[in-house]
Amino acid sequence: MTDTAETLKSLPLDALHRELASKWGPFAGYDMPILYKEGLMAEHAWTRSSAGLFDVSHMGPSFFGLPKGHGLEPEDAHKRVASIIERLVPSDIQNLKPGQIRYTVLLNDRGGIEDDLMVARPSEPEAQGDLYVVVNAGCKEADWALLEKAAAGDARVVRADDRALLALQGPKAEEVLNPLVPGAGEMRFMTYARFETRLFGRLTISRSGYTGEDGFEILVRPEHAMAFAQALLGHAQVKLIGLGARDSLRLEAGLCLYGHDLDPTISPIEASLGWIIQKRRREAADFPGAERILAEIRDDATHSPTLRRKRVGLRPVGRAPAREGVDIHSYGDKIGVVTSGGFSPTLNAPISMGYVPPAFAKAGATLDLMIRGQKHLAEIVDLPFVPHRYKKG
Template identity: 65%
Template sequence: MGESTGPLKKLPLDALWRANEGGRGAKKFGDFAGYDMPLEFEGLIPEHNWTRTKAGLFDVSHMGPCFFALPKGHGLVGDEAHKAVAAIIEELVPGDIQGLKPGQVRYTTLLNKDGGCLDDLMIARPAEPGAAGDLYIVVNAGTKEQDFALIAQNAGARANLVRADDRCLLALQGPSAEAVARAVISDDLGAMTFMQVKRFDAFGRLTITRSGYTGEDGYEILVRAEQATALAQALLSHPDVKPIGLGARDSLRLEAGLCLYGHELDETISPIEADLAWIIQKRRRASADFPGAARILKELADKPARKRVGIRPLDRAPAREGVEIQSGGRKIGVVTSGGFSPILSAPISMGYVETAFATPGAKVDLIIRGTPRAAEITPLPFVPHRYKKG
């Protein structure tokens, strides 16, 4: 996914992550979706545990934030303006975007005509009345070019997509995130709850969602590149905050049972197979007007052939992406992500199995380097989410 030609793109905060004052710089960088990303600072496991106990700062500026808005002079206000722009994006996703309240964020997927996932993304309705008719959208790094093209093309002259991926996107995640954000940015961040969005006049202007990809409470902060160093330094100067690389981001999202596009989701996988039926709200099920609705609603009624599950190997060997899952010597599925859980101090995996096996407690075999090893299907997440629910 996102294979690049030519030199890697540098993050606006590249110099900050390379600066090794007090040994705090990143130890390893690597290509992710064509960007030269900090992969590891102190070490995967210490970074992971720090995020679960204090707060981690992640640079996710490789991702694809954008604003999707009705053309200037649309003349609509409030709910009417919102519904008009939301109806356009709903042509591509199964979520109830028209039903978003001001300041609400929703997780959804871009669908192809067969009901497969082209990407997973966040769509937010700004809280500010003046921004009615705008949506704030964040898509994945590896898919952003095709996503932006699809969204813009589908909208035609009805709405404009304005890329914001020249800005920085910083994620502050962990139990200390709220205290840190209130101290450094604005006390009002305490009043936000999970999956809300708000603008703040600090460090230029910030667009902040209370969301993340770790299972912890926290925020994702869109900041203009010229203000990003000051913001990152202010956050990092708090004793509870350390920089965290993409390596720990992956183990954190795996423990939290969250999908990674290209692994748990791809163009062949429907939201129902991915166990994401909850992202399709009642109104959309009834209207059945999203791409691939026939397949998706049929899977919802009859169960899909395969389903995403959590898997706990019963010994210590991690089962990584591509490991075959068997039952009685017959292939019944495949691991899509796997590794080691620092919190459980045990290997964990996610994968797809035939639906008959997608029951917690079901016994399966993982074929690791040719040897079958016993494992058990387990509920997701592996580590409970600690979101600040409203």
């Protein structure tokens, strides 16, 4: 499929971006701002030092819930809807606390990753039986169809992608948002709450993000989106940030980009995401592809070569960025491939992620990256490349 101007969808805040963005591109069927006038490096640095505002309305926010009038007590309603989504994800959703978010993946029967997503449990007793589920833009139609199919009528998807989804990220995010939404600053990392506001209507807020910084992701109804964005941008510490810097920020934070670092053949263990599978689910072995995934957990623990590959961080020794598709060699043999790579503005050096056999997946191991046919030495490093600064505890 080719993206043309005729078929591309526009963001709810398109008019705002038209004034301020300098470079546009198609992404997941939307016409998206890639860069604003100051450029990627300045936008990236601004997010790390102040607060960046990202319009991520192309993504797939949704509510996955039991049919109305289910008649269950709140705790039972949550357990029920959680057990339904657990048919597709390997994380423990049943034991989420009210207001808690979990990062997880949708699995296929082969234990491969169909998408990565956030699942949140509401805090209000009357909202139990609903989950807030945010999936990736490029996968949203397929994901929602998968969820509906797995639910087989026991639960339904209500899509919320007609609303604006804004991410406010950076060390100044809290001091910007809290005066506009009193109480938002008290939220902790990976929690979720709804706020009724006079000026902006109901805001659905997660303390989460895709940059490694503290920050919030805020779902706002379309009729209030422009006023809310303008209120944030009225703050001297807030600037709009494009998709270009969104990618360099997430790469520094060692976070996966679906379709690049994750795909339907890659398992959570290969992706170094074993931490998303909690003990209860490992013991129950009741998720798609459990046989493969549980075998890989054992192989990973015993360093068995039967585990084919692991996602690692790579630091090229020189200045040449090693981008997606660059082959990874060891003593002349191809052993893996780069799945994301570019330049880290924070480290002022190139960084990459890729897949290598477990024997090489140790910090300090050296490999060759084959950039335009030339060998470039690189070292395996621990992720993230730049430490996370989440507001925990």
